[in-house]
Amino acid sequence: MTESMAAEKTESGGPHHAYSRKQKSLGLLCSNFVSLYDRDDVETVCLDDAAMNLGVERRRIYDIVNVMESVGVLTRKAKNRYIWIGFKGIPGALELLKEGAVKEQNGSSLECSSAKISDDEDDDKYSDHNDDYGDGRLCSNDTAGKPRTAVERKEKSLGQLTQNFVKLLLTTKADMVSLDEAAKLLLGDGQDQSNMRNANAAKVRRLYDIANVLSSLNLIEKTHQSDTRKPAFRWLGTKARCENGVTIALPPVAQQVRKRMFGTEITNVELKRRKLLSSIDSKPNKAQIPSQDLKECNKAAQRQLHGSKSFVFGPFNPPKPHKEEAAEPKTGNVSDFESLASSLRPSYHNQALHELFVHYMEAYNSWFAEIAGGSSNTQHPFKDSSPLRHL
DNA sequence: ATATCCCGCCATTCA
DNA sequence: TGAATGGCGGGATAT
Numbered sequence: 129m130t131e132s133m134a135a136e137k138t139e140s141g142g143p144h145h146a147y148s149r150k151q152k153s154l155g156l157l158c159s160n161f162v163s164l165y166d167r168d169d170v171e172t173v174c175l176d177d178a179a180m181n182l183g184v185e186r187r188r189i190y191d192i193v194n195v196m197e198s199v200g201v202l203t204r205k206a207k208n209r210y211i212w213i214g215f216k217g218i219p220g221a222l223e224l225l226k227e228g229a230v231k232e233q234n235g236s237s238l239e240c241s242s243a244k245i246s247d248d249e250d251d252d253k254y255s256d257h258n259d260d261y262g263d264g265r266l267c268s269n270d271t272a273g274k275p276r277t278a279v280e281r282k283e284k285s286l287g288q289l290t291q292n293f294v295k296l297l298l299t300t301k302a303d304m305v306s307l308d309e310a311a312k313l314l315l316g317d318g319q320d321q322s323n324m325r326n327a328n329a330a331k332v333r334r335l336y337d338i339a340n341v342l343s344s345l346n347l348i349e350k351t352h353q354s355d356t357r358k359p360a361f362r363w364l365g366t367k368a369r370c371e372n373g374v375t376i377a378l379p380p381v382a383q384q385v386r387k388r389m390f391g392t393e394i395t396n397v398e399l400k401r402r403k404l405l406s407s408i409d410s411k412p413n414k415a416q417i418p419s420q421d422l423k424e425c426n427k428a429a430q431r432q433l434h435g436s437k438s439f440v441f442g443p444f445n446p447p448k449p450h451k452e453e454a455a456e457p458k459t460g461n462v463s464d465f466e467s468l469a470s471s472l473r474p475s476y477h478n479q480a481l482h483e484l485f486v487h488y489m490e491a492y493n494s495w496f497a498e499i500a501g502g503s504s505n506t507q508h509p510f511k512d513s514s515p516l517r518h519l
Numbered sequence: 520a521t522a523t524c525c526c527g528c529c530a531t532t533c534a
Numbered sequence: 535t536g537a538a539t540g541g542c543g544g545g546a547t548a549t
Contacts, residue, residue: 149547152525175538187527190540207533207538276541281531284541330543336524359522 155340157184158192162201162345165212173202173210191286195341198290218347218366222298229295289314289331290338297348297363304351306360307335 150156160182165173175193179186193210196202200221202210282288292314297305311331339361342348348361 147547149523149525154524185527186538187540188525190538194540276531278532281541286540326543330541332522333524333543334541336522340524 152184153340154188154192154337155344157182157188158196158341158344161189161192161196166214170212172205173212175208175210191337192341194286195290195338196345198287199294199342199345199347201345215345215366218345222294222366225291225295226298229299232295233299286334286338289334290342293335293338294342294347297361304353304360304362306353306358307332307339308358310335310361 161178164178164181175186175189178193179189182189193202197204197210198221200217200219201213201215202217203213205211293310296310296313308328311328314331339348339350343350343361347364347366349364351360351362352358353360
């Protein structure tokens, strides 16, 4: 029980962050994911790399990727591989969703049950038209366990739930919806008082997951219903994410970190952002900044960092050396760190940058040690996680 | 106590 | 088959 939080080898008295749920949230993971891949030169995403680079279990990657795909940020290309579309893919996806939502409403005169879930969307890749219907092993006798057909499974998928949730937000008149209501409305509403309670609770749990990544994408925002104190979510849409026609992730902190890390070219917009950002940690005089922009910038940063002081990653725990890792023609994972190290300059004007780097080094070291097969003293590039020393 | 929602077991689906 | 996916809900945090 709770052994999971053990970990953290505190050897040689480090400060050592106690376990924090926040640092492991899907929302944060999503932010990091986006900041890692939202670049012009990224067109494909390897789930293995993502999991490793972000230091999380693969299972979690599936979670965020599924909801992101539901809103058009990604598209599955092949096993373990997704095509990165970016924020520019959101408008189109939303358009389709809204369209579908409207169509559905017309379809069923009353908001009664049934109908819905018409797996709209453009994805046909899963076109498993080999319907079991007609096949012997259908065992559709509900009474038995639940064979759960492909369709049934898809209906309950995170992706589908995400789309339904978004549709709801896009069509509802109220400007905010509580997850409770959403759960009740989405899918089987009405009869079955019996286990509806449980099913509902389960769904709410999923909705929390979804809501977290959607807010991380700045599509929704958590608020509180004016009357009740009940928390609810408000649709934000794609506004406020575009500047000069260029779409970029709003939370700029991670963006900056990544740019610096990968030494990517900076766009005008980015340049502006960076300038604003760099003024954040130099508290002394922040009154001279173009207030509006700075405010927004700070707000975003604040939001992303959950009021914490820095960019945070979960404990780096590469899930099993994952076999020989199918030959990745892409820039290898390990080499990412190495090139990272050699491209970084000893000037950390931004505290977050510095901490992130340290984190990566620690992560890399522990990972390396693990791979090296326990022989803790195998020499490796970043012995002594001090980035500055290495340069 | 209630609201959140991380974690990872294990059923499914895929290659 | 083994690997890749991803339901699902127990139970640990956050409030």
